[in-house]
Amino acid sequence: MRRDPLIALRPWESPEVTSWGRMPMNAVDRRNDALSLDGSWHFQMVPAPGASSGEWTRIEVPGAWTMQDVGDLPQYTNFRMPWGEFPPTSPTANPTGVYERSVDIPAEWAGRRIVLQVGAAESVLLVHVNGHPVGISKDSHLAAEFDLSDVVRPGGSATLRLTVIKWSDASHIEDQDQWWHAGITRSVLLYTTDALHLGDVTVRARRDGRLRVDCQVRNASGALPEGWYVTGALEGHQLLAQDTEFDRLNAEDMRVSDFLGEARLRTTVRDVRPWTAETPELYELTVRLHRADGSVADTSHHRVGFRDVEIRGRDLLVNGERVFIRGVNRHDFHPLTGRTVTAEDMRADLVVMKRFGFNAIRTAHYPNDPALLDLADELGFYVVDEANIESHDHAHEIADDPRYLAAFVDRVSRMVLRDKNHPSVIIWSLGNESDYGANHDAAAGWVRRHDPSRPLQYEGAAKLDWSDETVASDIVCPMYAPIEDCVAHALSGKQTKPLIQCEYSHAMGNSNGTLADHWAAIESTPGLQGGFIWEFWDHGILQRVNDGRPAGRAGVGLYDNGVAAPGHRWAYGGDFGETIHDGAFIADGVVFPDRTPKPAMYEHREIAAPVRLTYAQGVLLVHNRQHFRTLEWLTAEWHLVRADGGTESTPAELPDVLPCESAAVHVPFPLPESPEGEAWLTLRVTTAGDEAWAPRGTEVCLPQVRLGAGTTAAPVPVAGPPAEVDEEGLLVHPILAAPPVLSLWRAPTDNDEIGGMAARWRDWGLDALVRKVVDVRREGAGVTVVAEYATGGGTVRHEQLITPVAGGLRIEESAELPDTLDDVARVGTVFETVGGLDVLEWYGQGPWESYPDRSAGAPVGHHSLAVDELFTPYLRPQESGGRHGVRRFALSAPDATGLTVELGAPSQVSATRHRAEDLAAAAHHDELVPRPGCVVHLDAAHRGLGTASCGPDTSSQYLIAPGIHRWTWTLRVP
Ligand code: GAL
Ligand code: MG
Numbered sequence: 019m020r021r022d023p024l025i026a027l028r029p030w031e032s033p034e035v036t037s038w039g040r041m042p043m044n045a046v047d048r049r050n051d052a053l054s055l056d057g058s059w060h061f062q063m064v065p066a067p068g069a070s071s072g073e074w075t076r077i078e079v080p081g082a083w084t085m086q087d088v089g090d091l092p093q094y095t096n097f098r099m100p101w102g103e104f105p106p107t108s109p110t111a112n113p114t115g116v117y118e119r120s121v122d123i124p125a126e127w128a129g130r131r132i133v134l135q136v137g138a139a140e141s142v143l144l145v146h147v148n149g150h151p152v153g154i155s156k157d158s159h160l161a162a163e164f165d166l167s168d169v170v171r172p173g174g175s176a177t178l179r180l181t182v183i184k185w186s187d188a189s190h191i192e193d194q195d196q197w198w199h200a201g202i203t204r205s206v207l208l209y210t211t212d213a214l215h216l217g218d219v220t221v222r223a224r225r226d227g228r229l230r231v232d233c234q235v236r237n238a239s240g241a242l243p244e245g246w247y248v249t250g251a252l253e254g255h256q257l258l259a260q261d262t263e264f265d266r267l268n269a270e271d272m273r274v275s276d277f278l279g280e281a282r283l284r285t286t287v288r289d290v291r292p293w294t295a296e297t298p299e300l301y302e303l304t305v306r307l308h309r310a311d312g313s314v315a316d317t318s319h320h321r322v323g324f325r326d327v328e329i330r331g332r333d334l335l336v337n338g339e340r341v342f343i344r345g346v347n348r349h350d351f352h353p354l355t356g357r358t359v360t361a362e363d364m365r366a367d368l369v370v371m372k373r374f375g376f377n378a379i380r381t382a383h384y385p386n387d388p389a390l391l392d393l394a395d396e397l398g399f400y401v402v403d404e405a406n407i408e409s410h411d412h413a414h415e416i417a418d419d420p421r422y423l424a425a426f427v428d429r430v431s432r433m434v435l436r437d438k439n440h441p442s443v444i445i446w447s448l449g450n451e452s453d454y455g456a457n458h459d460a461a462a463g464w465v466r467r468h469d470p471s472r473p474l475q476y477e478g479a480a481k482l483d484w485s486d487e488t489v490a491s492d493i494v495c496p497m498y499a500p501i502e503d504c505v506a507h508a509l510s511g512k513q514t515k516p517l518i519q520c521e522y523s524h525a526m527g528n529s530n531g532t533l534a535d536h537w538a539a540i541e542s543t544p545g546l547q548g549g550f551i552w553e554f555w556d557h558g559i560l561q562r563v564n565d566g567r568p569a570g571r572a573g574v575g576l577y578d579n580g581v582a583a584p585g586h587r588w589a590y591g592g593d594f595g596e597t598i599h600d601g602a603f604i605a606d607g608v609v610f611p612d613r614t615p616k617p618a619m620y621e622h623r624e625i626a627a628p629v630r631l632t633y634a635q636g637v638l639l640v641h642n643r644q645h646f647r648t649l650e651w652l653t654a655e656w657h658l659v660r661a662d663g664g665t666e667s668t669p670a671e672l673p674d675v676l677p678c679e680s681a682a683v684h685v686p687f688p689l690p691e692s693p694e695g696e697a698w699l700t701l702r703v704t705t706a707g708d709e710a711w712a713p714r715g716t717e718v719c720l721p722q723v724r725l726g727a728g729t730t731a732a733p734v735p736v737a738g739p740p741a742e743v744d745e746e747g748l749l750v751h752p753i754l755a756a757p758p759v760l761s762l763w764r765a766p767t768d769n770d771e772i773g774g775m776a777a778r779w780r781d782w783g784l785d786a787l788v789r790k791v792v793d794v795r796r797e798g799a800g801v802t803v804v805a806e807y808a809t810g811g812g813t814v815r816h817e818q819l820i821t822p823v824a825g826g827l828r829i830e831e832s833a834e835l836p837d838t839l840d841d842v843a844r845v846g847t848v849f850e851t852v853g854g855l856d857v858l859e860w861y862g863q864g865p866w867e868s869y870p871d872r873s874a875g876a877p878v879g880h881h882s883l884a885v886d887e888l889f890t891p892y893l894r895p896q897e898s899g900g901r902h903g904v905r906r907f908a909l910s911a912p913d914a915t916g917l918t919v920e921l922g923a924p925s926q927v928s929a930t931r932h933r934a935e936d937l938a939a940a941a942h943h944d945e946l947v948p949r950p951g952c953v954v955h956l957d958a959a960h961r962g963l964g965t966a967s968c969g970p971d972t973s974s975q976y977l978i979a980p981g982i983h984r985w986t987w988t989l990r991v992p
Pocket of ligand 2 (some may be wrong): 097193194195451
């Protein structure tokens with residue numbers, strides 16, 4: 019058999035070989051007039067490049083093969099490589115997919131240039147057409163184009179063979195924290211152009227209306243013909259003029275050489291509507307390349323946004339404004355297809371982001387599908403476009419390894435060439451977690467020369483010394499920096515660059531504690547400008563439980579509200595039988611794998627709200643928190659929430675207030691007179707008309723202020739039936755299935771586990787407290803019960819004084835924590851009710867889940883939810899469903915029987931179907947068996963959530979101090 023030269027070259031172990039036969043990247047979008055080759059292809063999986071199995075099957079393109087049941091499953095590792103080979107080598111067992119199909123080349127393409135585009139292939143692509151070697155490409159997240167004009171015959175049929183090699187030298191620089199997949203993950207297409215064509219188009223549009231379009235003209239069949247010219251039209255009418263000075267500098271016809279022509283068009287648009295993320299104004303531009311006789315040889319369409327981005331001092335300015343960057347990191351992810359995402363999927367992602375107040379995206383950690391940037395332009399996002407370079411496991415070796423130099427420059431430059439015309443892209447990123455070396459400087463040098471119009475960032479360059487101005491980063495973009503460090507830097511007098519965290523507030527499980535504290539610091543400290551939450555997605559793959567396979571496309575509809583359908587679960591690391599994996603660390607997003615927002619999203623929505631309220635000394639102010647818009651696009655309603663049960667509402671007139679300004683408005687209700695009259699004023703803000711991302715009437719935010727403080731009168735003891743306790747001093751009550759006892763533990767969150775708190779709690783034995791009653795004293799109708807709990811950190815003394823009061827029992831409790839127990843999960847009471855109490859009504863913060871350090875987005879109100887809806891199905895079961903600041907609640911059955919609890923002080927409360935130990939014992943949500951009754955926790959103190967799974971723990975003010983804790987509650991059964 020003839021030796022295949024592409025195999026003989028062994029490109030999978032040659033980092034110097036970044037491509038062969040591949041055409042230069044450009045920004046002319048050919049997707050619309052192309053022949054799609056998506057669909058079913060013949061497919062063969064072979065154990066190594068060059069091998070053959072002879073067994074053909076079918077596969078869907080685009081689609082990772084790891085999601086299509088062909089014998090190679092997804093594997094999750096964070097930063098460690100899934101195998102031990104050192105760069106640039108990879109394992110000899112190297113799954114290789116051979117894709118084949120025939121394609122009829124239209125007869126009318128005769129004499130034209132014919133180009134194959136492979137949207138993305140992971141990690142090495144070899145192209146053969148009709149048995150001829152055509153090309154090689156690397157970079158799993160950028161398209162590769164090959165000129166097939168000489169190897170296919172119009173009117174005939176061609177056989178395309180795309181060989182995709184899973185592991186390679188390139189895997190070492192694609193070591194991102196995500197699932198390892200393989201295959202062709204984006205669309206494949208063929209397109210045709212005239213031999214005379216637009217090689218590239220570069221658009222620069224400024225906020226003042228200046229527009230410049232640089233065109234490269236090439237001819238595939240030899241020297242450029244005489245007399246060609248280029249025209250441009252904006253929105254169909256405004257014609258762009260040739261730049262005469264530019265013409266003079268170049269020969270007539272703007273021909274630079276026999277093979278390269280250049281044309282520069284320009285115009286100034288009067289009264290231009292500038293592009294910003296708040297006002298994503300786009301103009302259609304059509305560029306035409308003409309032959310001497312005026313006929314059109316090629317056309318290119320662009321959507322232009324007029325905007326400026328610059329760094330002045332330590333501020334990043336968009337159109338002259340220091341905008342806040344309310345960002346989120348986004349991977350291309352789908353629970354059924356892995357990395358293959360459609361434009362509709364991406365639109366849905368961006369719609370959710372918009373509805374929850376995000377205005378920026380970092381394309382972690384590679385150029386996303388090109389449609390993402392079209393959508394970002396259209397819906398309005400600031401984008402940090404990141405190159406596909408992460409050498410995490412071998413970062414230090416690779417950053418200076420000259421064998422990888424070409425790959426670094428190739429990946430960064432091709433991204434810039436593809437994406438340079440998008441107004442949404444305001445910053446280039448050299449990649450992620452790859453240390454810092456000469457290879458980065460080389461890539462940075464290329465970008466700075468090629469596109470001086472945008473800043474450049476790279477976390478690895480800026481991190482050693484935030485004040486170092488010489489490194490390859492115009493922005494200090496740390497990850498998970500503590501709030502105090504950021505503030506200290508901004509106040510140090512040494513800050514020279516904007517500080518925008520490329521990752522912060524790790525959203526793994528029940529997390530994002532202290533988000534509001536971050537933003538309080540950012541908004542009050544010049545020099546701090548925001549950051550990107552890690553991350554958007556929980557990357558759970560929908561998996562069939564019976565055979566452990568990815569459900570794949572057959573899983574459509576087999577999930578709802580964040581939960582996989584029966585017989586299915588969200589797989590994380592290890593669930594596909596991988597021995598090397600990093601577990602649930604892959605599930606760290608603000609949305610579940612089906613894009614259902616986690617409660618943390620509501621916290622973000624409120625922090626990012628365009629409208630805010632303040633109320634002080636009788637003055638009610640409405641603040642416009644936007645940078646570019648008035649409040650005209652919003653409509654609102656006032657709600658007055660009174661402690662005594664009522665909520666009144668009235669339409670609100672939003673004041674005409676300029677961006678970043680405030681206006682005083684009248685309090686729309688009479689103010690409460692007595693101190694008992696705790697009252698809250700909420701402004702429910704919705705969209706006034708249809709937005710591209712939200713139909714009219716979509717809730718945008720719920721800012722709230724407190725109008726009057728309240729006091730709760732202590733219930734008066736009455737003579738009545740004495741409280742009944744058993745010989746252990748445990749309360750006996752018909753509504754309770756398990757009596758109220760002390761609880762100091764919660765089912766560890768991911769932050770608790772990874773941050774090490776859970777291990778200490780287990781060492782102290784808090785997960786299995788053993789209660790010893792030491793005293794039961796009756797005084798009148800009341801009873802005092804003293805119990806002791808022996809822990810690894812000393813004895814905890816717990817007292818309950820149970821007194822009959824009108825309609826029920828008052829329970830006054832205290833717990834004394836020895837000094838060693840200086841960081842427990844909670845101090846409070848847990849009990850279980852009888853079955854059938856399915857609805858919780860409460861007065862307190864809500865309606866969504868909230869915790870002490872994540873409660874800025876949950877307004878006080880009268881809320882009501884089914885108990886099953888209170889629970890948040892975090893992928894790895896953990897503490898869930900809490901509600902902060904609860905003053906009273908009722909749990910009731912459909913026949914109105916049930917219980918009410920009045921709390922002595924606003925408390926953290928949860929009512930779920932699971933004991934903490936049930937949650938802690940389960941690895942997946944589908945393993946949980948709901949209990950018939952409700953497990954109710956009322957906590958005098960509850961530890962903040964923090965973000966310790968990656969980054970800082972919660973601040974000390976949200977920790978629970980040792981010493982005496984007291985709380986009181988009143989239980990009634992109406
Ligand atoms: C960062 C990294 C991300 C992800 C995150 C933790 O260090 O850039 O890719 O690993 O931590 O989830
Ligand atoms: Mg990493």
